[in-house]
Amino acid sequence: MASEVHGADEGGLVFHPMxxxxxxxxxxxxxxxxxxxxNATLWMALAVVGLVAMMVFGSSRRAVIPTxxxxxxxxxxxxxxxxxxDVAGKDAVRFFPYIMTLFMFIVFSNFLGLIPMSFTTTSHFxxxxxxxxLVFVTVTAVGFAKNGAKFLALFWxxxxxxxxRPVLAVIELISYFVRPVSHSIRLAGNVMAGxxxxxxxxxxxxxxxxxxxxxxxxxxVTPLSILGITALYALEVLVxxxxxxxxxxxxxxxxxDALHPSH
Amino acid sequence: xxxDTHAAAGHAADAASxxxxxxxxxxxxxxxxxxxxxxxVVIYFVLSRIALPRIAAVLAERQGTITNDIAxxxxxxxxxxxxxxxxxxxxxxxRAEAQRIVGEAKAEIQTDLxxxxxxxxxxxxxxxxxxxxxxxxxxxxxxxxIRDVAADTAKEIVAALGxxxxxxxxxxxxxxxxxx
Amino acid sequence: xxxxxxxIGAGLAGLGTGLAALGVGNVAASYxxxxxxxxxxxxxxxxxxxxxxxxxxxxxxxxxxxxxxLMFAV
Numbered sequence: 001m002a003s004e005v006h007g008a009d010e011g012g013l014v015f016h017p018m019x020x021x022x023x024x025x026x027x028x029x030x031x032x033x034x035x036x037x038x039n040a041t042l043w044m045a046l047a048v049v050g051l052v053a054m055m056v057f058g059s060s061r062r063a064v065i066p067t068x069x070x071x072x073x074x075x076x077x078x079x080x081x082x083x084x085x086d087v088a089g090k091d092a093v094r095f096f097p098y099i100m101t102l103f104m105f106i107v108f109s110n111f112l113g114l115i116p117m118s119f120t121t122t123s124h125f126x127x128x129x130x131x132x133x134l135v136f137v138t139v140t141a142v143g144f145a146k147n148g149a150k151f152l153a154l155f156w157x158x159x160x161x162x163x164x165r166p167v168l169a170v171i172e173l174i175s176y177f178v179r180p181v182s183h184s185i186r187l188a189g190n191v192m193a194g195x196x197x198x199x200x201x202x203x204x205x206x207x208x209x210x211x212x213x214x215x216x217x218x219x220x221v222t223p224l225s226i227l228g229i230t231a232l233y234a235l236e237v238l239v240x241x242x243x244x245x246x247x248x249x250x251x252x253x254x255x256x257d258a259l260h261p262s263h
Numbered sequence: 264x265x266x267d268t269h270a271a272a273g274h275a276a277d278a279a280s281x282x283x284x285x286x287x288x289x290x291x292x293x294x295x296x297x298x299x300x301x302x303x304v305v306i307y308f309v310l311s312r313i314a315l316p317r318i319a320a321v322l323a324e325r326q327g328t329i330t331n332d333i334a335x336x337x338x339x340x341x342x343x344x345x346x347x348x349x350x351x352x353x354x355x356x357x358r359a360e361a362q363r364i365v366g367e368a369k370a371e372i373q374t375d376l377x378x379x380x381x382x383x384x385x386x387x388x389x390x391x392x393x394x395x396x397x398x399x400x401x402x403x404x405x406x407x408x409i410r411d412v413a414a415d416t417a418k419e420i421v422a423a424l425g426x427x428x429x430x431x432x433x434x435x436x437x438x439x440x441x442x443x
Numbered sequence: 444x445x446x447x448x449x450x451i452g453a454g455l456a457g458l459g460t461g462l463a464a465l466g467v468g469n470v471a472a473s474y475x476x477x478x479x480x481x482x483x484x485x486x487x488x489x490x491x492x493x494x495x496x497x498x499x500x501x502x503x504x505x506x507x508x509x510x511x512x513l514m515f516a517v
Contacts, residue, residue: 018283018284018285018511018515019285021284021285022285023285023288023291023294023295032290032291032294033294034293034297035294035297036294038291038294038295038298040291040294040295040298041294044298044299044301044302045302047302047306048302048305048309051306051309051310052309055309055310055313055314055315055318056309056313056314056317059314059317059318059321060317062317062320062321062324063321064321064324064325064328066321073314073318074318074321074322077315077318077319077322078322083490086490087490096315097307097310097311097315098307100310100315101303101306101310101311104306104310105302105303105306123286124285124286124295125286126286126291126292126295126296126299127295127296127299130296130299130300131299131303134303182498182501182505185501185504185505186497186500186501186504188286189501189504189505189507189508190500190504192286192511193460193504193507196511242493245493246493246496246497249490249493249494249497250494250497253494283515283516284511284512284515284516287512287515
């Protein structure tokens, strides 16, 4: 796509910002079946390894005075526990392991994805859609199991004038079903956007030498794009955490709606 | 750039082929979803069976320890307060005792002093009386002697002048003179 | 020709991300103004802040996605 879009000056620059998201079989072959070990599998497994290292081995000494690793695990525990309690309510605490699972998986995937040359599992809609649908199904099931038909009061805004209520009910219903869409696309989109933009800057960073010929414009472009990569990387570190946090906190908000549908 | 051609190409690392969006390559969704579910189940069990109960236990234990330590600290603080009060009491007692001893010593010394002064005064008075008496005696002795000498001298003078001295008159004259 | 039109469309869709940035900035600015006026209530509202930012940003991400689709998948 690069050569015809850009001028002759940058003819040698190659932009493949989306290549980093390609799913490839790890052990040869082109076909990706259901159980093929791919790079996505590898990085998911690494997320599990990292999580076990942090949450299980970190806390294995059960020290009253925590070591550094243990205090990180305790910090994560306290952070999510407090969030579930504050946002979703005290009776949502039994969903804490579930939300913790989502949060830890997303956090580890996001941060592992920031390692150069790595693969970011959370940048794939296949992953985030499943995560969001799990939340959606769980929340809906919990809502109906806990409140029965009263759960539908979520869509019936009793504080609005009677004439407006059916209209609002339709809007609420639509927004309810849009939830998993925005929930999943927000995460994948954020992660993908940041990584793709970093990749574009990385392509510009190669402007110093195009087609093995040094270029004058590269003297300015290359340092600027390296600076840009650094700044964006810092932003992405922030985004990696905030998106995991947002995903978890929205799950809590949806759970609160399911547990206490009256509003 | 349709997804099926992309899927057929397998991986689009080749610069010549259209990059496309790997996210929309639905041929590998099954694979990803399968491994994602495996991952999530593993994480869920690791967290809910091992990690979270353990951390919860550690946090509870720490909370207990902190509560106990705070209670112990309160107790020690109370004890320290008591000890301080006892110390202060002892200090007050000691001060009072010292005051008392000083007072006693002072009183004793005062008594001794008074006694000594009284004795000295008495002695001085006695000595003074004695001396006065002696002086009086001496003075009396001296007056008598003067009278005798005056009478004798007057008698002699009268005799020398050729008269006959009447002892009684001379004596009376001397007496009169002595009084004047 | 059609591909070039798609690229133009992608550029136009990309404007949406910038507009979403306005929204996110607005959320953060309002939060900061409120937090400076009443700092004691600020800490309890950080969760709301992030939810607001997330909702505002989601729409920007949608337009980014549209741009990507026009670039790579149409």
